[in-house]
Amino acid sequence: MSVKAAPLVALTGATGFLGRYLVQALHAKGWRVRAMVRSLPMHEQLADIRLELVPGDLGNEVALTRLVSGADVIIHIAGAIKGDADSLMRTNYGGTKRIAKAWRGHAPGARFISVSSITAREPHLSAYGASKRAAEEVVMALDGNWLVVRPPAIYGPWDRETLSIFKAARLPVHPMLGDKASRLSLIHVRDAADALCALCDGGPKRELLELSDEMLDGYSWPQIVGAACQAVSCAPRPFHLPPALVVFAARLNGVFARARGQVSIFDEGKAREILHPDWSARETHIVPEDIWMPKITLSEGFAETAKWYHEAGWL
Known part of the structure; x- marks a missing residue:
């Protein structure tokens, strides 16, 4: 048979x-x-x-x-x-x-x-x-x-793009690139992978879905900085960077990258993304709960990620 x-x-x-x-x-x-x-x-x-x-x-x-x-x-x-x-x-x-x-x-x-x-x-x-x-x-x-x-911003062990958040958390002061009222969704990479895996078996067809962790309305920059500081055992000392300075720094970074023959992810477009006030997930576009639900909270995910970075010698 x-x-x-x-x-x-x-x-x-x-x-x-x-x-x-x-x-x-x-x-x-x-x-x-x-x-x-x-x-x-x-x-x-x-x-x-x-x-x-x-x-x-x-x-x-x-x-x-x-x-x-x-x-x-x-x-x-x-x-x-x-x-x-x-x-x-x-x-x-x-x-x-x-x-x-x-x-x-x-x-x-x-x-x-x-x-x-x-x-x-x-x-x-x-x-x-x-x-x-x-x-x-x-x-x-x-x-x-x-x-x-x-997906929103994805973080977790092995990720180099969000490593800078944890490096910044170990500085004497902690820069916040976005407005204090801005909202940003985040998701741990295992949750994102599990969501895609679950959608292989079923769920909506011919639709657009947005992923998020349990906080559909996202996090403020002070919350993100605070969670990163907690993960690396540092007291948060946030200070806000003016939007014009963020855009200028991105432009300057792009100039230096091009002069070295490199391509930088932090360019003027990325600065505008960072400064956008709302990257929270829309409740009308989330994955149905009977298909998938996130499991990893921000504090748990950041703690695991920071520990991995430290053990891997990245942090």
Whole structure:
């Protein structure tokens, strides 16, 4: 008697921060994972997990066809988080357009989950947000069983982008880049991965969802700074940076990065994102509670993350 194979998830971005945790979550739930990768060896988080690998990238239509063929679910995470407007649009919009084409052409019965960003809600603020909104519109214009998911800022062990929050918490004073009244949603990477894993099995179709931890209305900058300081055992001494200074610093950082031939994530667009007053999740767009609920509070998540940074020698 033949044994039915476990369901298959085709995944882009498997070697990235969120992708690695998602692979672990899928593996724990019994899914087979086929991942498109640009290079080897694999990250140590994935060393003990059996994956089917497809060499290639979002520009390779042959690889995308191989990736999606026979899949039950396709999860598209891969993309660029920094670069000029043209390169971001080329990767985030163009890459999504190509994998969506592969989905409709070669696996039309599969569930397609496109992982976007909460910044797509305000595409005028940054080239990144504009590229993610354009990518969303590609998916939402199609027929089929699709879902667009917007995570907020994601943190947790192994993340280098939020490391600066914890480094700043160890300074004698603690700069706050946004207005005191601003609201910012956050989510631990394991919760974000578990949400995507849960959405593979069910939940809404043809909808846009926003992720968040238990605090749907987000956190103020004083709350975030306070939680980071508590995690590194420092007393908070916050001071507010004027918005004009934040924008100027971002511009200056961009100039220095370009002079070194580098691309910085902290550019003028990122400054405008930071200064935006409301990145809280909208209750009308959250994942239904019978599908998924967050488990990790900010204080728990920050404590774990700071401990990991310290033990890894990053902090």
